[in-house]
Amino acid sequence: MxxxxxxxxxxxxxxxxxxxxxxxxxxxxxxxxxxxxxxxxxxxxxxxxxxxxxxxxxxxxxxxxxxxxxxxxxxxxxxxxxxxxxxxxxxxxxxxxxxxxxxxxxxxxxxxxxxxxxxxxxxxxxxxxxxxxxxxxxxxxxxxxxxxxxxxRRRDLEHGRLLADERAAVVERLDDAVATADTMSAIVRVCAELTGKAVVLFDLRERMITAAGPHSAGRVSMPSLGTILRSYPPDATVGPKPIVLSAGPATDLVRRKIVTPIVERGELFGWLVLDEHPTPLRPTDEYTAARSARRIGSQFLIQRRIARVAWNAKSALTRQLVDGTGVQEDLAASGEYLGVNTEAQRVLVFIQVPDGEAEGLDHAMVEHLENSLGVEVLSTRGSEGLLLLVESSDDVGSVVSVSRVKTAVAQATAELCPPPGLIAGVSSVCEPAAFSRAYREAREVVKCMDRFSERSTHRILSVDDLGPARVFLANGDVAALRHYADDVLGPILVDDPGCADLLRTLQCWFDTGRSPRGAAHQLGVHENTVRLRLSRVRAMIGLDVVGNAADQLSIQTALLVLRFQGHPALAVLDRREEGEMGLDHAVGDRTGTAVSPPGCDRIRPGANRPNAG
Incomplete structure (x- = not known):
């Protein structure tokens, strides 16, 4: 009183x-x-x-x-x-x-x-x-x-003066930290020094961004953000003011905490948590936490602006690399400024997504691929879809690089994009001078999948999966191509188990590089069985699948059409390989990579050939 x-x-x-x-x-x-x-x-x-x-x-x-x-x-x-x-x-x-x-x-x-x-x-x-x-x-x-x-009153005035001096010292120290280091970790470190307590900064994903103790040495011990927020008052609003959380049986906290939401311009960026250790809470601790949170919020906004500018600059550089419109010296200078290796070999990925779903996908896709592959990924977004340039590691071959990229894209799409709708074409590993050609080839792959199948699942194929036939499939008349497949393979498209075995044998033979042993291993039969089936195919359709390169191209093109249409005999292979790879909606390619199956527009065996069989 x-x-x-x-x-x-x-x-x-x-x-x-x-x-x-x-x-x-x-x-x-x-x-x-x-x-x-x-x-x-x-x-x-x-x-x-x-x-x-x-x-x-x-x-x-x-x-x-x-x-x-x-x-x-x-x-x-x-x-x-x-x-x-x-x-x-x-x-x-x-x-x-x-x-x-x-x-x-x-x-x-x-x-x-x-x-x-x-x-x-x-x-x-x-x-x-x-x-x-x-x-x-x-x-x-x-x-x-x-x-x-x-x-x-004199005591209160003196106390107010001392408190004002302490708060002025807090502001001055924080100003010095921002002027000197201009990082969130520096602000957290100054907050820990001013309060004499452990301080931790969490982001919205409850990840610890940075931490600091009252002394430079020693590890900071802090409960998870989820544990801390469970003790948050249920009626408290998330605002910029610090809240002191009590410790005891009613909460999961051993010591009291000062929790300050990082709120800037009405947007929540994270949480600053101050632990009552090793010294008790003081009147200026809440003020220090509040001022530190404001400075950190400003840093979040600044870093986001910088990241947006850098992202846009990288996107423009990616577009120039693919278009081949920039002068090489200028591209190299821009890459050096942005920390991008413009001379690196890369795998180009073209992703066609439904309208309105590309917004934000580029950031998430790049982050996912960089984390899973450990390489640099560039991106740019256009009216037709999303384009990615994935750096190829020098210590692996081209086939392995493409396989890894396809697997990573398949995993990213399964996690980030609810089906149906995403189509992706993957190029081979190429030099920067060949990015334009790689873009055209990847678009042809996407166009093939888009023309011959419905969007009932994610589909990812590489240029090597289709080969030169992709140009024919991407630009030819769809009805004519379906008739073409029926004309080439019509005699074995009848609804007969033996004919289904012939189709699967043909596909496995091509997938294993025309190897009877490899096809036999995939099918679980003897090599002689594979050779007998190939001889039977020649007798039925009149094309030399083993000895004539032109006939091989015709048959392989017809098989591609059937696979895009989801022919039941070939779908069995797709389901078997996706089970081996452990990825949903996957089709194995010749590299062993799990990718999404092409197409669900199934046709009745023998359709368009009433006299087949």
Whole structure:
């Protein structure tokens, strides 16, 4: 309630002298002033005799107190009639209560007289003397109260000045950290030094971005952000103000935490958590956490702007590399400024996505591929889709690089894009001078898949999967191509199990580089069985699949059409290989890479050939 005066204060000495004289005149041993403490709801003694605290606390609801407040006369009673909320300072045999403050004045003041001598009579003379001294007693009490109030105000002013100095020091240190290092880790480190506590910065994914302790050495120990936020008050709004989370059985926290959301321009970027270790919380800790959070929020905005500018610059550079429109020296200079190796060999990926779904996919796809492959990935987005340039590692061959890229793209699409709808074409590994050709080839692959199959699942194929036939498939008439496949393979497109085995044998033979042993291994049969089936194919369709390169191209092109259409006999191979690779919606290619199956536009075996069989 007040700031107590020192023991040698003249105001206290005056009050002490008046109380001693009052007790003597009233025939009591001691006298004290009880002052109403509205904040705690009790009457407490006003310090005197050098005593700055007393355990005596009297309840306002006490019947004796109520009688004294309602009367202008002294109220005499035994001490047992006075209700205490704390141990008695002295065991009195009798007490007298007298209201000395005027009605309506605040705080209410009572004169308490106490005596340990039982049986001593309180006479009319004592009462008259007490009433005569009441104004003097109250005046002395008011003087002490006023002096204590002045002392409290001076103390608050001094405390405010010191607090302002500390806050100014906080702002100055944070300004120096931003001017010197201009990083979030530097701000967190200064926050830890100013508070003398462990500080951790989390992002929205609950990942720890940076941490710092009060000393440069040592590891910072902090619960997960999920554990901390579970103790967040359910009715608290997420704003820029720090919140002190309690520790104890009701929460999962061992120590108290100051949690400050990183909010800038109404957007939440993360959380700054200050641990009450190794020192207790101080009044300036919340201020330091709030100011640090504001600086970190500004850093988030700045870094996002920088990242956006760098992303746009890289996107423009990627477009120039693919178009081949820039001067090589200029491209190299731009790449050096952006940290991009413009001389690296890369695999080009062209992704066609449904309208309205490309927004944000480029960032997520690049991040996923860079994390899974550990190489640099460039991207640019156009009206037709998304284009990626994936750096090829020098320590692996071209076939392995393409295989890894296809697998990573398949995993990324499964995680980032709910089916159906995504089509991707993957080029071979090529030099920067060949990016334009690689883009055309990857687009042809995508066009083939788009023309011959419905978008019921993600589909990913490479240029090598289709070979030169992709030009024919991408630009020819769809109906004519379907008739072409039926004309070439019609005799074995009948609804007969033996013919289905012939189709699967043909496909495996081409997939394994025209190897009877490789095809036999995939099919689980003997090599001679493969050779017999190929001979039977020649007898049925009239084309030399083993010895004539032109016939091989015709048959392989027809098989591609059937696979795009999802022919049941070839779909069995697709399902078997996707089970081996462990990827949903996958088709194995000759490199062993799991990719998505081409097409669901299934046709009835023998369709368009009523005389087949």
């Amino acid at each position: 007040t700031a107590h005066l020192p023991a040698n204060s003249p105001h206290l000495r005056l009050l002490d002298d008046i109380l001693i004289r009052t007790a003597t005149q009233a025939g009591f041993e001691t006298a004290s002033i009880l002052v109403e403490d509205g904040a705690r709801g009790v009457f407490i003694p006003l310090p005197h005799n050098g005593s700055h605290s007393s355990p005596l606390r009297v309840l306002p609801e006490d019947p004796l107190v109520r009688r004294a407040l309602a009367s202008t006369e002294p109220i005499v009673a035994s001490d047992r009639a006075l209700t205490h909320v704390s141990p008695r300072e002295t065991d009195f045999a009798r007490v007298v209560l007298l209201r000395v403050s005027d009605p309506g004045s605040s705080p209410v003041r009572l004169l308490l007289l106490g005596d340990s001598r039982p049986g001593v009579e309180f006479t009319t003379q004592h009462s008259t003397a007490l009433l005569a001294l009441r104004p003097l007693v109250d005046s002395a009490a008011l003087t002490v109260l006023d002096a204590e109030e002045q002392r409290r």
